[in-house]
Amino acid sequence: MDASRRPNQLFRNLNAKLASIPMIVTALVVFVGGTTWTVVHSFTNSRLLPKLNFVGLDQYERLWSSSRWMISIENLAIYGACSMILSLLIGFTLAALLDRKIRFEGAFRTIFLYPFALSFVVTGLAWQWILNPDFGIQGVVRDWGWEGFVFDPLNNPDIVIFGILIAGIWQGSGFIMVIMLAGLRGIDEDIWKATRVEGIPAWKTYIQVIIPMMRPVFVTALVLIASGIIKLYDLVVAQTNGGPGLSSEVPAKYVIEYMFRAQNLAQGFAASTMMLVSVIIILVPWAYLEFGGKKRG
Amino acid sequence: MNSVEIKNLDLSFGSVKVLQNLNLDIGQGEFIVLLGSSGCGKSTLLNCIAGLLDVTGGQIHINGKNVTWAEPSERGIGMVFQSYALYPQMTVEKNLSFGLRNAKMPKDEIDARVARAAEILQIQPLLNRKPGALSGGQRQRVAIGRALVRDVDVFLFDEPLSNLDAKLRADLRVEIKRLHGQLQNTMIYVTHDQIEAMTLADRIAIMKGGKIMQLGSPHEIYNRPQNLYVADFIGSPSMNFIKGDLSGGTFRAGDMVIPVDGYDFAEGTKREGAAIFGVRPEHIATGDALASAPIRTQVTVDLVEPMGADTLIYSSIAGTPVHIRMDGQAVVRKGDTVEIGINPKDASLFDPDSELRL
Numbered sequence: 001m002d003a004s005r006r007p008n009q010l011f012r013n014l015n016a017k018l019a020s021i022p023m024i025v026t027a028l029v030v031f032v033g034g035t036t037w038t039v040v041h042s043f044t045n046s047r048l049l050p051k052l053n054f055v056g057l058d059q060y061e062r063l064w065s066s067s068r069w070m071i072s073i074e075n076l077a078i079y080g081a082c083s084m085i086l087s088l089l090i091g092f093t094l095a096a097l098l099d100r101k102i103r104f105e106g107a108f109r110t111i112f113l114y115p116f117a118l119s120f121v122v123t124g125l126a127w128q129w130i131l132n133p134d135f136g137i138q139g140v141v142r143d144w145g146w147e148g149f150v151f152d153p154l155n156n157p158d159i160v161i162f163g164i165l166i167a168g169i170w171q172g173s174g175f176i177m178v179i180m181l182a183g184l185r186g187i188d189e190d191i192w193k194a195t196r197v198e199g200i201p202a203w204k205t206y207i208q209v210i211i212p213m214m215r216p217v218f219v220t221a222l223v224l225i226a227s228g229i230i231k232l233y234d235l236v237v238a239q240t241n242g243g244p245g246l247s248s249e250v251p252a253k254y255v256i257e258y259m260f261r262a263q264n265l266a267q268g269f270a271a272s273t274m275m276l277v278s279v280i281i282i283l284v285p286w287a288y289l290e291f292g293g294k295k296r297g
Numbered sequence: 298m299n300s301v302e303i304k305n306l307d308l309s310f311g312s313v314k315v316l317q318n319l320n321l322d323i324g325q326g327e328f329i330v331l332l333g334s335s336g337c338g339k340s341t342l343l344n345c346i347a348g349l350l351d352v353t354g355g356q357i358h359i360n361g362k363n364v365t366w367a368e369p370s371e372r373g374i375g376m377v378f379q380s381y382a383l384y385p386q387m388t389v390e391k392n393l394s395f396g397l398r399n400a401k402m403p404k405d406e407i408d409a410r411v412a413r414a415a416e417i418l419q420i421q422p423l424l425n426r427k428p429g430a431l432s433g434g435q436r437q438r439v440a441i442g443r444a445l446v447r448d449v450d451v452f453l454f455d456e457p458l459s460n461l462d463a464k465l466r467a468d469l470r471v472e473i474k475r476l477h478g479q480l481q482n483t484m485i486y487v488t489h490d491q492i493e494a495m496t497l498a499d500r501i502a503i504m505k506g507g508k509i510m511q512l513g514s515p516h517e518i519y520n521r522p523q524n525l526y527v528a529d530f531i532g533s534p535s536m537n538f539i540k541g542d543l544s545g546g547t548f549r550a551g552d553m554v555i556p557v558d559g560y561d562f563a564e565g566t567k568r569e570g571a572a573i574f575g576v577r578p579e580h581i582a583t584g585d586a587l588a589s590a591p592i593r594t595q596v597t598v599d600l601v602e603p604m605g606a607d608t609l610i611y612s613s614i615a616g617t618p619v620h621i622r623m624d625g626q627a628v629v630r631k632g633d634t635v636e637i638g639i640n641p642k643d644a645s646l647f648d649p650d651s652e653l654r655l
């Protein structure tokens with residue numbers, strides 16, 4: 001072979017290129033292909049089987065006039081906002097408390113992280129029992145003699161989403177705590193010393209110095225929490241199965257129901273396309289602010 | 298009145314004693330360097346003075362006030378850290394003023410102090426930048442500025458130059474010395490770099506195993522080390538040590554005989570028996586300097602290290618390997634025989650058992 005000739009660019013790092021083909025294929029076929037297929041079929045009147053019989057925006061009109069979908073959206077909004085704020089707040093507070101060089105830190109860390117090892121179905125069932133008015137917290141408190149005590153979020157349509165929220169927070173905040181703790185451990189010890197020498201109280205140090213320094217950690221945590229919110233499904237199924245009535249329906253559940261139970265594929269596709277659109281609407285401006293536009297200094 | 302007084306200070310972590318019964322008095326406006334290898338307790342001592350570590354026993358007084366249990370911010374100290382410890386999300390100006398704003402100081406006063414610190418350290422053009430946009434030397438200046446605006450009596454430096462490259466380190470070293478001359482504050486400076494210690498200090502405290510091995514001026518530490526550890530630690534390459542016997546006013550090691558008439562014995566230590574004779578490579582005379590050295594001998598050169606300004610020779614005296622520092626212009630080759638001279642006045646004698654200076 002003539003070593004002086006420039007080798008064909010196609011064959012450079014051939015092993016690496018071969019190894020990455022499966023992932024590239026998966027990404028193209030499953031994510032891009034699957035998404036496109038779903039969006040296209042959401043404009044059809046497919047029922048049990050996918051058909052390419054286009055009906056324009058009919059499915060979307062039906063979707064937005066359905067009260068079940070509106071309840072789902074509203075529930076997801078409440079769950080999402082509360083879960084975002086509470087997970088961050090509780091996760092960070094727990095991490096900050098653990099970071100104060102306490103005793104038995106390892107044990108506490110394990111306890112707080114443990115719920116994360118449970119599946120949503122197990123979490124949902126456990127909390128369904130805990131929140132059961134007859135056998136759970138309400139029952140126990142009434143047995144203690146406080147007869148008028150009422151705590152039945154899963155049976156009250158007005159607050160049922162908060163009953164699900166409790167389980168979701170319990171399951172997820174330990175994981176956020178671990179991420180935050182890793183972030184806190186990455187803060188130089190000297191920063192703490194410097195603020196102590198300057199006489200800045202610990203809470204103020206957290207808010208004005210430490211949290212701004214942990215911005216990348218917060219972004220990671222937000223992405224993880226957000227993805228958990230969007231795919232909220234199994235927790236609802238295990239705890240209430242959408243009840244009482246339709247009061248704890250969520251979009252992901254709507255999609256599954258229409259695709260596989262109601263045998264109305266196109267309606268499910270329209271709902272899932274709306275979920276994708278809303279994620280993009282939130283994600284794009286944020287990504288633009290974070291990565292494009294201004295240069296970070 | 299002393300600026301800082303440390304009385305019988307003890308610090309242990311569990312059963313590990315890091316500082317033991319340590320006493321140190323630091324005068325007003327004095328520049329003290331705590332010097333030692335890693336793990337000797339020098340940074341720990343500084344953190345105790347700053348109040349960042351709780352002591353196990355003893356007392357710390359700053360400006361005549363017992364501050365052993367006072368918060369760091371109430372001790373009248375400013376501190377500069379090795380990693381700068383600047384707040385990365387704030388501009389330089391905010392970094393300097395953060396502590397003052399937090400203490401609810403009037404705005405005019407804050408501005409005046411920041412302006413003064415910026416002027417002294419020549420960082421005015423950097424005030425609106427964030428630490429991420431500064432070089433290491435500039436960051437350390439800002440860190441010094443943050444201690445400066447606190448308008449305190451005692452400055453604590455925890456290896457402030459260790460993260461900088463050699464040239465910047467030398468520049469900033471001079472600047473810290475100039476700053477001390479200008480401000481006349483008490484400064485306590487921790488380092489493992491003996492050049493920094495020698496150039497900056499009014500007095501050096503050499504530490505080992507949580508104890509101060511010797512406290513004295515750089516001149517004293519260099520010329521009259523009180524024990525083997527200090528003699529070995531200070532100076533690069535370190536002092537040559539030759540084991541032998543003292544008898545009848547002479548030191549004998551193998552066929553080498555050195556009369557020690559000129560040697561300045563510490564009071565009551567003149568005696569017969571085993572001893573260690575220490576002499577620095579630069580105190581072994583060669584060439585023109587031979588005339589002033591009373592004891593002469595010939596040695597064979599094993600290895601030559603030309604370093605420009607001077608030349609280092611590896612050889613041996615009475616079977617002990619020694620380093621000899623020669624003039625950089627001297628022409629020597631491996632295998633040559635060189636005449637050397639030793640003046641007992643420049644040498645140090647140590648007791649091999651107690652390791653103390655005789």
